[in-house]
Structure formats: C-alpha cells, structure tokens
Amino acid sequence: MAGRFGVIGCGYVGSAAARHFGLMGLEVTGTTTSPSRLQELCGIVEHPRIYRAGDSRSDASFLDSLDGLLIAIAPTTMSMEEDQYRSVYGTGVSALVESIKARQSDRPLHVSYLSSAGVYGNQFGEICDESSPIDRSNSANALLADAENAVLALNNFGTSACVLRLGGIYGPNKDIASYIRSASGQMVPKNGSHINAWVHLHDIVHGINFAFENRLHGIFNLVDDLQVSRRDLSNLLCDDHGLAPVIWDNHDRPEARIFNARVSNEKLKKLGFQPSVCSMLDPVVAA
Numbered sequence: 516m517a518g519r520f521g522v523i524g525c526g527y528v529g530s531a532a533a534r535h536f537g538l539m540g541l542e543v544t545g546t547t548t549s550p551s552r553l554q555e556l557c558g559i560v561e562h563p564r565i566y567r568a569g570d571s572r573s574d575a576s577f578l579d580s581l582d583g584l585l586i587a588i589a590p591t592t593m594s595m596e597e598d599q600y601r602s603v604y605g606t607g608v609s610a611l612v613e614s615i616k617a618r619q620s621d622r623p624l625h626v627s628y629l630s631s632a633g634v635y636g637n638q639f640g641e642i643c644d645e646s647s648p649i650d651r652s653n654s655a656n657a658l659l660a661d662a663e664n665a666v667l668a669l670n671n672f673g674t675s676a677c678v679l680r681l682g683g684i685y686g687p688n689k690d691i692a693s694y695i696r697s698a699s700g701q702m703v704p705k706n707g708s709h710i711n712a713w714v715h716l717h718d719i720v721h722g723i724n725f726a727f728e729n730r731l732h733g734i735f736n737l738v739d740d741l742q743v744s745r746r747d748l749s750n751l752l753c754d755d756h757g758l759a760p761v762i763w764d765n766h767d768r769p770e771a772r773i774f775n776a777r778v779s780n781e782k783l784k785k786l787g788f789q790p791s792v793c794s795m796l797d798p799v800v801a802a
C-alpha cells in the first residue's frame with residue numbers, strides 16, 4: 516500500500532491504527548491535543564502533530580496531502596459531562612468537517628469516522644442494523660448522531676466518508692473479561708437484562724483498513740458476533756473460572772443511558788469483512 520494516511524486522535528484506537536498503516540507502508544501523520552504526548556507519538560507515526568478540532572488556532576493544513584483519514588476522537592476525561600461531549604462531537608467534529616471541505620488540494624480523500632453502536636440506545640433487545648432508527652432520547656446519542664451526519668455530508672462534497680459504529684472495545688490493556696470477572700459476587704448497578712455490543716481492537720484496526728481499501732461510504736456496524744445480555748455474558752465468564760455470578764439490577768436506574776440492542780454486523784460481512792475475534796469468550800483472546 517502506498518500513500519499518506521492521517522489519524523486524528525492517536526488514543527487507544529487511533530495509535531493502533533496509525534501503527535498498522537505505518538507497517539503497511541503508508542506515510543502516517545498522527546495527532547494529539549497534548550504537547551506532552553508529542554514525544555510518544557514520534558515512536559508511532561512519521562509526522563506527529565498537535566491538533567485540536569474546534570480550536571481555530573489549530574493548523575489543519577496537514578489534511579491537504581492525505582489520501583486517507585481516520586477520525587478517532589473522544590473526550591479524554593472519564594466523566595460523561597455534556598460540555599465535554601458537545602465540545603468534541605459537536606463543535607470539534609463540525610469544525611473538522613469544515614476544514615476537510617476547505618482542503619487546498621484535488622487529491623481524493625477517504626474519511627473513516629469512529630462512532631458508537633451505543634447510538635441505537637434502547638431497541639428493547641431486538642436485532643438492529645444500520646437502517647434502524649437511532650435513539651435520540653439521550654442527549655449524548657443525539658450529539659453522536661449529529662456528528663455522524665456532519666461527517667457523512669462530506670459525501671456530497673466530493674470526499675467519500677464512512678461511519679464505523681463500534682461496540683464496547685476490548686483488547687490489549689483493555690481486558691474487559693477480567694474486569695467483569697472481578698465483579699464476581701458483587702452487585703453492579705446496571706440492568707443485567709440489557710444486551711450490549713463489543714469489538715476487539717484487532718478487528719477495529721482491520722475494519723478501518725477494509726473501509727479505506729474499499730473506499731466505503733455510509734454507515735457500518737463494526738461489532739463482534741456476541742449478542743447476549745450483560746447477565747448471560749458475566750455468567751459465562753464467571754462459570755468458566757468457577758466464580759460466583761455477578762449480581763445485576765433487573766431494572767433501569769433513572770437517567771441511565773440505555774443500550775439494549777442486538778447489533779448486526781451482516782452489512783460488513785456481506786462486503787467480505789469477517790471479524791477475526793468472535794467474542795471476548797473466544798479462547799484465543801489473551802486480553
């Protein structure tokens with residue numbers, strides 16, 4: 516593979532994708548908002564940059580020379596404060612889209628934007644696919660959906676763009692299976708009957724590569740094959756290690772952001788993309 520690839524947001528996923536494209540022979544530019552991370556980025560990408568989407572002082576001229584771009588930005592505070600969400604997914608993504616439209620280059624660009632399968636919200640545990648309506652009743656979901664639409668609008672401006680809706684991420688240094696097992700015998704204040712979606716880091720990186728190689732446009736769920744409730748997942752993980760089950764609520768807490776959907780990955784599979792990790796129960800998943 517030849518060409519130039521950019522990764523905006525070299526966090527957990529962005530760094531892994533940047534390393535992958537570097538190994539594939541592309542010249543990679545990667546960004547962080549934080550000067551203290553520049554040194555670390557030097558070990559990951561050829562061209563490290565400080566860039567903050569939404570900050571008018573940030574120089575976006577590096578976009579001009581790219582053939583492919585991954586947008587992998589997320590609020591970096593642990594809290595789900597609405598201001599943080601609004602600044603990244605509202606102001607930040609809109610400003611970035613405007614900078615992409617204003618590129619001073621005729622070089623065709625493909626954009627992949629990472630979103631979340633959480634936008635389906637409460638589908639009452641039913642199967643949903645990319646044509647299912649998203650749940651805008653939650654303000655975070657509504658912001659994520661607006662950000663998706665802003666990126667997809669690039670398709671009307673000569674730039675092919677796709678949205679990859681990720682499940683909850685597991686992988687190296689994100690051993691969700693062990694984290695769930697560590698709650699064995701304890702109460703967790705979440706509805707255990709709800710079905711969530713998951714995906715391994717390895718498959719995210721290969722999904723991003725697939726999207727770039729095939730110049731995908733539109734929306735795609737990038738999730739593994741597991742479609743079970745939190746309770747069933749924790750029972751399987753704990754039984755496996757002879758541990759007592761995790762104890763979940765049977766109801767929703769007020770104000771909880773609900774995600775209860777069997778998210779289908781058929782659309783990507785029909786195009787030829789196969790997740791290599793079926794689920795975190797897969798014995799080959801070391802972490």
Ligand SMILES: NC(=O)c1ccc[n+]([C@@H]2O[C@H](COP(=O)([O-])OP(=O)(O)OC[C@H]3O[C@@H](n4cnc5c(N)ncnc54)[C@H](OP(=O)(O)O)[C@@H]3O)[C@@H](O)[C@H]2O)c1
Nearest residue numbers: 524525526527528547548549567568588589607631683684
């Ligand atoms: N984590 C999950 O389970 C999950 C589930 C579904 C979807 N996703 C989506 O997957 C994507 C990547 O997640 P991740 O876990 O890799 O996130 P992460 O590790 O928290 O990294 C986020 C990156 O975004 C950068 N960033 C934050 N605000 C920015 C802004 N205004 N402009 C430019 N860059 C900005 C951060 O910069 P610094 O380097 O300065 O920190 C960091 O590099 C996100 O879009 C997230 O919504 C995640």
